[in-house]
Amino acid sequence: xxxxxxxxxxxxxxxLGLWFISPWLIGFVLLTLYPILATLYLSFTxxxxxxxxxxxxxxxxxxxxxxxxxxxxxxxxxxxxFLELPLALILGLALALLLNxxxxxxxxxxxxxxxxxxxxxxxxxxxxxxxxxxEHGLVNTGLRAVYIPAPAWLASPLWAKPALIVMDLWxxxxxxxxxxxxxxxxxxxxxxxxxxxxxxxxxxxxSVTLPAISPVIFFNLIMGVIGTFQYFTQTFVMxxxxxxxxxxxxxxxxxxxAFQYFRMGAACAMAWLLFLVTLAATFLVFKTSxxxxxxxxxx
Amino acid sequence: xKHKTLSGIAGHIALIALSLLFLAPFAxxxxxxxxxxxxxxxxxxxxxxxxxxxxxxxxxxxxxxxWTYLKNTLMICVGTVNGTLxxxxxxxxxxARLRWRGRDAMFYLMIATIMLPAQVTQLPIFLIFRSLGxxxxxxPLIVPSFFGNAFSIFLLxxxxxxxxxxxxxxxxxxxxxxxxxxxxxxxxxxxxxxATVALFAFMGAWTDFxxxxxxxxxxxxxxxxxxxxxxxxxxxxxxxxxMAAATVVTIPLIVAFFFxxxxxxxxxxxxxxxx
Numbered sequence: 001x002x003x004x005x006x007x008x009x010x011x012x013x014x015x016l017g018l019w020f021i022s023p024w025l026i027g028f029v030l031l032t033l034y035p036i037l038a039t040l041y042l043s044f045t046x047x048x049x050x051x052x053x054x055x056x057x058x059x060x061x062x063x064x065x066x067x068x069x070x071x072x073x074x075x076x077x078x079x080x081x082f083l084e085l086p087l088a089l090i091l092g093l094a095l096a097l098l099l100n101x102x103x104x105x106x107x108x109x110x111x112x113x114x115x116x117x118x119x120x121x122x123x124x125x126x127x128x129x130x131x132x133x134x135e136h137g138l139v140n141t142g143l144r145a146v147y148i149p150a151p152a153w154l155a156s157p158l159w160a161k162p163a164l165i166v167m168d169l170w171x172x173x174x175x176x177x178x179x180x181x182x183x184x185x186x187x188x189x190x191x192x193x194x195x196x197x198x199x200x201x202x203x204x205x206x207s208v209t210l211p212a213i214s215p216v217i218f219f220n221l222i223m224g225v226i227g228t229f230q231y232f233t234q235t236f237v238m239x240x241x242x243x244x245x246x247x248x249x250x251x252x253x254x255x256x257x258a259f260q261y262f263r264m265g266a267a268c269a270m271a272w273l274l275f276l277v278t279l280a281a282t283f284l285v286f287k288t289s290x291x292x293x294x295x296x297x298x299x
Numbered sequence: 300x301k302h303k304t305l306s307g308i309a310g311h312i313a314l315i316a317l318s319l320l321f322l323a324p325f326a327x328x329x330x331x332x333x334x335x336x337x338x339x340x341x342x343x344x345x346x347x348x349x350x351x352x353x354x355x356x357x358x359x360x361x362x363x364x365x366w367t368y369l370k371n372t373l374m375i376c377v378g379t380v381n382g383t384l385x386x387x388x389x390x391x392x393x394x395a396r397l398r399w400r401g402r403d404a405m406f407y408l409m410i411a412t413i414m415l416p417a418q419v420t421q422l423p424i425f426l427i428f429r430s431l432g433x434x435x436x437x438x439p440l441i442v443p444s445f446f447g448n449a450f451s452i453f454l455l456x457x458x459x460x461x462x463x464x465x466x467x468x469x470x471x472x473x474x475x476x477x478x479x480x481x482x483x484x485x486x487x488x489x490x491x492x493x494a495t496v497a498l499f500a501f502m503g504a505w506t507d508f509x510x511x512x513x514x515x516x517x518x519x520x521x522x523x524x525x526x527x528x529x530x531x532x533x534x535x536x537x538x539x540x541x542m543a544a545a546t547v548v549t550i551p552l553i554v555a556f557f558f559x560x561x562x563x564x565x566x567x568x569x570x571x572x573x574x
Binding site: 011013014016017018019020021022023024025026027028030031032034035036038039042049095098099101103104105109111112113114115116118119120121122123125126127128129130131133135136138141170173222223226229230232233236237251254255258259264267268270271272274275278282 | 307310311313314317318321322323324325327328331339340341343344385386389390392393394397398399400401402405408409412414415416417418419420421422423424425426427429443445446447449452477481502505506508509512513523524525527528531538541542544545546548549552553556557560
């Protein structure tokens, strides 16, 4: 009876399609949809794992929003880290433009710039702890050689975040490769037309190249915003949020709530706030992008 | 013409300078890994230590159960690669080669999940695995990979779209089922894309830190990433040993990258192209 009604409800094509996507679909229901709703429910409870969750209404959210000790600093640090996005955009794009000049040995340079981004996160964290060592690290030895004052980097509340940004920029090769692929996809006819109009290199960059690759810039920007909110392993391994909470990032504080203080309810509330902020950020970037993102085939 | 060569030379100089800047950390890592304590803490940097202390490598690898951690990591990697391949190819076919109502809605839903922060689902998933009694095993790290990773599905779908539809049509004329087309025509043609997906899955599992951090507690089950961070905790300050360990963990990925460079770069380009 049941199978009969399903047969009329779904066409043969639909059943076949759903069968093929079923690994993902089942995973979506069990490992995405259900957990999102469970996170929402738990965010309104007091839940310390060992005893069953107890409904507390908005208490977790209220406590978080009043928590100037950890929550707001963690949010502030994360927002500060957004500084990295324009820097990574400029550096990644500049490298891609340099590599796009059809010079000899381009693939070798591409490989070299890309290599840092495949270093495993923990090994990378160890390497940079050493590179940024205030006394004997490569960075400060280099700075002292050219008489630039050398900060204490990860030991200084002021310089810890910039240190992590520098470390991340070393791995900019990942986005460089994406920009490079996009640059190589820009139709040469556009450049020929600009040449006919007597455009110089800078004008071609601004009015041909950048508009043509704007969807890719846009994509990287969204993923960057989301990635920043999830920034975790580096701080967990390198600084544990210190010094003086300077690197207590949102994802780190969320983890501490869940797995160190066993305040699952509060952690779930943070997760849902993160979900809302991510949605809002993505929406905002989408909204403002209408003015500056150019999609081919769009009239 | 002269202008062209001049700007070419300038380009090369800029690229060489930047390459040195990007390579310096690697050089510093390897160089430090070959020094003894005295050579590490010198006023000016000695790039090529003399004498070279190769014994740091065996010393670093013997000071923690490296081979056990390697075995654990490889077990998780192999499981994850298998799961990802099996569960990405089928949905990719359903999204790329079949026409059915609701397909595009499902596809956008899947793309949207790429943007979902892991933290939003992580805690209930942890609680599920905990109630199944799976914490302290590798199951929570492997089993989810059998349920279709959106990024991998997307990458394979993009590749499937480039294979001419006529091949499928001809097979359909001959009475081949969709499964047969998928298994006998599409998959054999998609080896490069499957290799890319496998490579990314392998790299993801190899470097994953938060997963094992949450689910693995027994030292005998540590992965290299976790083992490395506890090694850092115990040997803080012994930079020569730390750098030797970091080098050992990094090298397999660099080797994998050199063997599969094209696969790699194309894969990244595809995932980045269409947002």
